[in-house]
Each structure stands twice: as structure tokens, then as C-alpha cells.
Amino acid sequence: MKRPRGTRFGAVLLDLDGCLVDSNDAHASAWSDALAKFGRDVPASGVRPHIGKGGKELLRDFVTPAEHALLADAMGAVQTELFMARFSREVRPFPGAAAAVRAMRRAGILVVLASSAQKDVIRRSLALLRLDGVLTGQTSAQDVEKTKPFDDIFSLAIDRFDLAPRRPVAIGDTPYDVAAAHQIGVPCMAMRSGGFPLRTLRSADHLFAGVAEAWEKGRHLFA
Amino acid sequence: MKKNPTALAFHGLTIRSPDPEALAGKCQALLGWQVLVRGRGRIVLGDGPELFLEIRRGRRGEPEGVQQIHLAVKHLERGRRAASRDDLGGDSWSRPLTPALGLTLRQFRRAPSPQWRKKRKRV
Incomplete structure (x- = not known):
């Protein structure tokens, strides 16, 4: 998927576990x-x-x-x-993560939860985070044949919610998020909140401590 | 179009034998399988519920032979038969194919009972 370089991200493919909740x-x-x-x-x-x-x-x-x-x-x-x-x-929410997602939405950025988790787990996590109604949409393991590190979850989210014109960025916490995003040419912001060693996240395009910091310090990267 | 359960694999055989111990011994020697379950007139060899050989003592005079074929499936509910929980961690139902041979369809849905859990090394 070819994307213009240098433009800001107008959509987010957001992982759940390790990004929004400490799970x-x-x-x-x-x-x-x-x-x-x-x-x-x-x-x-x-x-x-x-x-x-x-x-x-x-x-x-x-x-x-x-x-x-x-x-x-x-x-x-x-x-x-x-x-x-x-x-x-x-399981606990990461401080500031849900607030950052709400701020993204207020800024007009589409946020799709692109998780490999099961639907029940996603539902319960969103209730914990009080993000019901905030997200543009979501995908789960049940929606695809192959889950991460394959790109299917991200590809489905991009197609289903027509995110390609908005230059989406993936936000994840594992090397499997990075691999899945890069397979389809989507940049990836890696969050260290998931506890993965830095060396496993080096191929990410941006690195932040967590979603709250990604929004705060990486605000210039978003539309 | 009539829908049927989706077959995945034959995963077990029940064999009747006048001497289950002797037959189990031969199978163990050939296959290297361990005893999973041992009961009255019944020995189960194998790796677990996903692949096993059950040997049951046959009635006097009955020849050795396959008694039951176990087939793992998906969408068991399409069979439109009442399934029941079994010790292998599945829901299953059986029906006779001939007077001497039966077929069990099983969908694995949960952990097997402790006797069917063989400790295995990490692959």
C-alpha cells in the first residue's frame, strides 16, 4: 500500500493488551x-x-x-x-491511555481497536476503560483467519473503516504488531508499556513509553 | 443444501480384543505410546485425546477388530444430534455404522479430564 511520506497520521490502528490495559x-x-x-x-x-x-x-x-x-x-x-x-x-488500565484515545478522537483522528484478543476480552476491557462509543470501530481474533503477526487484523480494519486515505499508523506494544504493520506498509509506533525488551521493538518507526506519551510527545505526528 | 459437521481428522480407534494387555504391549512396542488410561478390560494408549488407541476386552468368541472410529470435527451441531460432554474434553455423539462398528464424532471444546492429560515436553 503506497502512502505519501511526511504527512501526518489521521487514523490509528490501536492494540489493546499492553497498550491500553496492563494485561x-x-x-x-x-x-x-x-x-x-x-x-x-x-x-x-x-x-x-x-x-x-x-x-x-x-x-x-x-x-x-x-x-x-x-x-x-x-x-x-x-x-x-x-x-x-x-x-x-x-488487569489495570494504563494511566492516561484512555484519556489519550479520547483526545485523539476529539482531534478528529479515527481510532480503530485492532486487537488479536477475543471479543469477550475486548468487551470487558473497553468497559474498564470507559471507551464505549469513543472508538470508530474494532476488530477481534474472530474476524480473521490469521491473527498477528500476520497483517490480517490491520488490513481488515483499514478496509472496513476506509482508513487508507487518512494515512493510518499502528500503535502496538509487541514485535508482532510491528511486523504486522510493516507487512502492509503501515508505520508502527511501539509502546514500551507492554514490557517487551527494547531490542525487540527496534524496527518500529517511533518508540514511546506508552499511549499517553505517544499522544503528548508525538502530537506533532498526528493530523 | 444439507450441512454436515466438518471433518478434521480421525483421531482415535477403539479395538476389541480377547487379550487387551497383550495387544497393548505389542502396540506400545511398535509405536512407543504410553498408557493414558487403564481400567477394567480397557487400556488407552496415546498422546492424549487428540490421538489415541483404545483397546477393550471383547466378548468371549468375538474376533479382534475395530469397534469404534473417532472422528474430530468442527460444527458438530450441524449433525443435529444431541451431543454430550465426554472425558476427552469434547462434545460428542456416536452412531452405529454396522452392528459391530460405530462412529463417534467429537468436537474438542475444553480441557480433558485429568486421566487424559499426559505430561509432555514442550515442542
């Missing part, structure tokens, strides 16, 4: 517990670097292809159930 560790723990229920002993620290991929893509590193074909859906369902059980106890 990556809870996701890793829930995956570890879910895999244990299927007989696999994988510590949360082993899963943590893979958080940010969609569930099916994440599982490819931990199960055989045959297991993946038959059990990935069940494993994902168990992980979602365990994550939701942890949600109110462990």
Missing part, C-alpha cells in the same frame, strides 16, 4: 495454566515473549501440528476463561 502478564499466566490443563508444562515466563500473537499463532510454538489442528480452539477457549477469571484481580 500481558495475566495473559501469559492464563496461557500457562491453560496449557497445564492439556498436560503441557510451560511456565508463564516461557509464554510471555509470545504474548501479542493471536492465540492460534502463539500455540504453534508449544504444540505439535496435529494437536494444533484439533485442540487449538479448545485451548484458546480455556485460556480466555482463565484470563477472564483473573481480569478484575490483575
Whole structure:
């Protein structure tokens, strides 16, 4: 997708986990517990670097292809159930992140939540953030065949909400967000709030501590 | 157009045998599979619910043979039969294909019961 260089970003493809809510560790723990229920002993620290991929893509590193074909859906369902059980106890919004999203909208920037998370998780997170009605729209893992690090989520969001003419930028916290955005020529702002090592985010076009800082210090980058 | 469940893979066989222990021993030696479940007249070998061989003691005089074929599917509800939860972590229903052979369709939806969880190394 060819885009004019030097113009400001008029639309945002926004990731959820690790950007708006501090949930990556809870996701890793829930995956570890879910895999244990299927007989696999994988510590949360082993899963943590893979958080940010969609569930099916994440599982490819931990199960055989045959297991993946038959059990990935069940494993994902168990992980979602365990994550939701942890949600109110462990998941917190990042300070200033939701306010920054509201400010983007007030400035006329279209903000689409482009997450690989499950719909239930997205719904609950948006309620926590009080962002219902603020976003232009959203996509979830259920909307696409392939989740991050593939570009499908971002591509769908761009097509569905006609974002291409507004020069969209992806805001994510993982190397999988960066990879997915770059596959389709979309610049990516990486947030360090997700806890990924700096070296894994070096290919991002911009680097910020979090969404609040991206809006505050990177305001000149937006339309 | 009539819709059916989408077949994914045959993932298990139930075999009847007059001597389940002997047959299980041979299968273990050939395949290297471990015992997952052992009960009265029943031994299950395999990696887990996704791939297993169940050997059941047959009735006196019955020849050795396949008794049940287990097929993993998606969209089980399209079969329009009442499914029930099973120990393998699935919803399933069975029907006879012949008097001696049955077919089980199963959609995995949840974690298997503890006896079906074999500890595995990370791949």
C-alpha cells in the first residue's frame, strides 16, 4: 500500500493488551495454566515473549501440528476463561491511555481497536476503560483467519473503516504488531508499556513509553 | 443444501480384543505410546485425546477388530444430534455404522479430564 511520506497520521490502528490495559502478564499466566490443563508444562515466563500473537499463532510454538489442528480452539477457549477469571484481580488500565484515545478522537483522528484478543476480552476491557462509543470501530481474533503477526487484523480494519486515505499508523506494544504493520506498509509506533525488551521493538518507526506519551510527545505526528 | 459437521481428522480407534494387555504391549512396542488410561478390560494408549488407541476386552468368541472410529470435527451441531460432554474434553455423539462398528464424532471444546492429560515436553 503506497502512502505519501511526511504527512501526518489521521487514523490509528490501536492494540489493546499492553497498550491500553496492563494485561500481558495475566495473559501469559492464563496461557500457562491453560496449557497445564492439556498436560503441557510451560511456565508463564516461557509464554510471555509470545504474548501479542493471536492465540492460534502463539500455540504453534508449544504444540505439535496435529494437536494444533484439533485442540487449538479448545485451548484458546480455556485460556480466555482463565484470563477472564483473573481480569478484575490483575488487569489495570494504563494511566492516561484512555484519556489519550479520547483526545485523539476529539482531534478528529479515527481510532480503530485492532486487537488479536477475543471479543469477550475486548468487551470487558473497553468497559474498564470507559471507551464505549469513543472508538470508530474494532476488530477481534474472530474476524480473521490469521491473527498477528500476520497483517490480517490491520488490513481488515483499514478496509472496513476506509482508513487508507487518512494515512493510518499502528500503535502496538509487541514485535508482532510491528511486523504486522510493516507487512502492509503501515508505520508502527511501539509502546514500551507492554514490557517487551527494547531490542525487540527496534524496527518500529517511533518508540514511546506508552499511549499517553505517544499522544503528548508525538502530537506533532498526528493530523 | 444439507450441512454436515466438518471433518478434521480421525483421531482415535477403539479395538476389541480377547487379550487387551497383550495387544497393548505389542502396540506400545511398535509405536512407543504410553498408557493414558487403564481400567477394567480397557487400556488407552496415546498422546492424549487428540490421538489415541483404545483397546477393550471383547466378548468371549468375538474376533479382534475395530469397534469404534473417532472422528474430530468442527460444527458438530450441524449433525443435529444431541451431543454430550465426554472425558476427552469434547462434545460428542456416536452412531452405529454396522452392528459391530460405530462412529463417534467429537468436537474438542475444553480441557480433558485429568486421566487424559499426559505430561509432555514442550515442542
